Amino acid sequence: MSSFKDLRIVDNFYQTSSFFPMPTILVGTLDSEGRTNLGSYSLCFPYYIAGKDRYAMLLECRNNSNTAQHILAGSKVSLNFIPDDKKYFREAVRLGFPGDTTQEKMKDCIFTLEKGQAEGERPLVVKEAFQVFECTWNSSLEDAYLDKPGQLEGYEPPYRSFNGITSKFGAHFILYIDKILMKEKYWNTIVNGVKAAGFPPVPVDYGYRDSTNFWCSRFKKPFAEKIQAKEGDLNSVVYAAERIDPDVKFTKEACAKLTKIPRVFLKAALTQMVKIAKEEGITLIDEAALTVINDKRRKEKK
Structure with a gap:
């Protein structure tokens, strides 16, 4: 007899039919007037990690969101990884609420914005983040450049398989990484040797559940397990x-x-x-x- 119970798989299965650990990221984009818009996302993961001429991230989002519409129009993105702090998570939840314009949601934003280090006109980056990926959407994959902003009531077929508009209300964006910016303490950890005290306080997001709350767990000190060399x-x-x-x-x-x-x-x-x-x-x-x-x-x- 199985020790597990079969659970029905439904839409948004990562938060409705399972427990899936995710990052908490503020995605920065530029609106039509060149202002930085921040949207909160957790479905953002490494995509090209080796063996390619570029490294890339994958962002999944609603195609009628400010973020998706801005990427379709302008391609430049900042991925701001925020540390474990209840007031930051509370603000991330607010910034993730759909429907507000850039001006409305950014008016009282508690995060500090500063210029990044990648070239060209780009969204500003979040000073409080422990790391930032400055990215460019590769719209050439699957001819996704043919997808245009403006369809806020949903897009009709045909859809792309993995880049651009992928369903009536869904979008996937392959984001080439142009710069990885790191706060000095964590930069030193990566470059000069990893120690437990040198890890950033990374929260784990468990998504929106019971149509009521977003759930997040607090950071705890990481531990290491050595790899033992085998005989021979x-x-x-x-x-x-x-x-x-x-x-x-x-x-x-x-x-x-x-x-x-x-x-x-x-x-x-x-x-x-x-x-x-x-x-x-x-x-x-x-x-x-x-x-x-x-x-x-x-x-x-x-």
Whole structure:
């Protein structure tokens, strides 16, 4: 007998038929007069994460919302990730209420807006955010540039599959990431080494439930679980390292420091190390050379 109960799947299943953890993001767009509009969204996730010429996010929203209409008209977006604070979440709920114009909703907004770092005319970014993605909608995918703003009562078919207007009231936007802006404390965590105290206080949004409340959980200190290197991993690293490039060799001691790299990522990591070694004129990667290479890899994050 199953320990689970079957639950009916209905519209907005992520919040009506399940518990799905989501971020709390203020999406900045520009209205027709160039003013920044903030809308609250949680259905925003990484889309292109590797292997492409650009990195991208996916935003899902109502196509008659201010946010969607502004993206269809102008393409520039800021994704502002707000930290765990009850007054911020309360304001995010207010900013997510449909129907208000940009002027109405932004009149008494408690968030501070400042200029971002990406080029061109763009929405301002939220100063209180712990990180911001400045993005551009890629309207060329699926010829989504053919979708135009103005249909506030819903769009008729045909619909796109994954980019632009995807249903009568739905839209998906593939947003290319132009800049990732990070507050200094968290920038240091990523660049100089991860510690529990260096994580931002990220709230978890559980959506709108029972047609009454938005639900959110408070941030707690994260913890780490080390990956234990398995016996025989050193031989696997040595075997892989010997086959990356005939002009660059790894010492056994250097390979021993790489045993915790998951096997699925090992070839890519070794290939990147060899590339940096060649740039630095290194033909034998020993422990000292590995330190130089890893320092350069860290600097490239900056």
